[in-house]
Amino acid sequence: MSSCVHSRTRNSHKHWTTFRGPNHFHRRYPKVKVRLVGLNSLAVAESVLSGEIEAGLIVLPVAEAGLQVRPLFRDEVFYVSATRSPTRGPVTIEELTESKLVLYDAFAGWQDPTRRQVLERARLKGLKIDPAIEVEHVDTALGLAATGAVDTFVPQATTKAPGFPKNLRAVPFAEPLYDTIALIQREGAYLSPATRKMAQTAARTLLARVTPEQDVQRSLPS
Known part of the structure; x- marks a missing residue:
């Protein structure tokens, strides 16, 4: 069972309250475990590094060794x-x-x-x-x-x-x-198709709500 976590950080949690994707996502991928939690960025980064979760939404800066970091806004x-x-x-x-x-x-x-x-x-x-x-x-x-x-x-x-x-x-x-909001995954790790899709959906949802000057990276997770 794949596991995908996006942290509802304090900087973006108001955006996440309007994100209704998990319901639809779970119906489409019923065998994928989806967790939307409110951990601090430090804890999310540690969970990604340990392999407990595949991807996370965090606030930078955190220790980036071993992480692939994609700044969003x-x-x-x-x-x-x-x-x-x-x-x-x-x-x-x-x-x-x-x-x-x-x-x-x-x-x-x-x-x-x-x-x-x-x-x-x-x-x-x-x-x-x-x-x-x-x-x-x-x-x-x-x-x-x-x-x-x-x-x-x-x-x-x-x-x-x-x-x-x-x-x-x-x-x-x-x-x-x-604060810089970023998506992270473990360096060199392969994201499951469901997690990759979830990350793309999360990025689009967040970027749709920011101004052009806030957007630090136009590209979405590949």
Whole structure:
């Protein structure tokens, strides 16, 4: 039995909520095990490397050794706050390190791709980031930020999704920060026909919802 996994990452999970392919796909390939899960990108990459799953949808960067990586699109990350006015301009890394933050993906911690990027920027300036609160889910972080007690940062897709708190304002970073969404498989591994078809469907679904400037690779999995 083949196994195909696409991770519903926090950057693209709102896109995936409208993806109705699994039902149709399962009827067409009843012997293929399909799993749509919400693991962090780090865990998905490890599962692909171990051979537990054939393919996955992740956020870069992750350790790419042993992986075939196909970038699809990028999504800008924004600082979100109920109290900081956008009229103050973009958020610098210095301001971020001084802010009271709630960060999500607590299990992955600083191995999370987005958090790693932010941490590296802070370290280059000799600064550190010490969140006041860490939670697992982005919706929990947004709920806490909406109280005005803490701020956070999320991808643009999240700020445009239904349910995003109306009192939160999104501000870009002074040095723009991006998540890159990619499809991965184990290097040299053969994708089963069903998994390849699923990957193509997923890529088309996601790319149909991004702007041309977000699209970093037009080609679909072969």
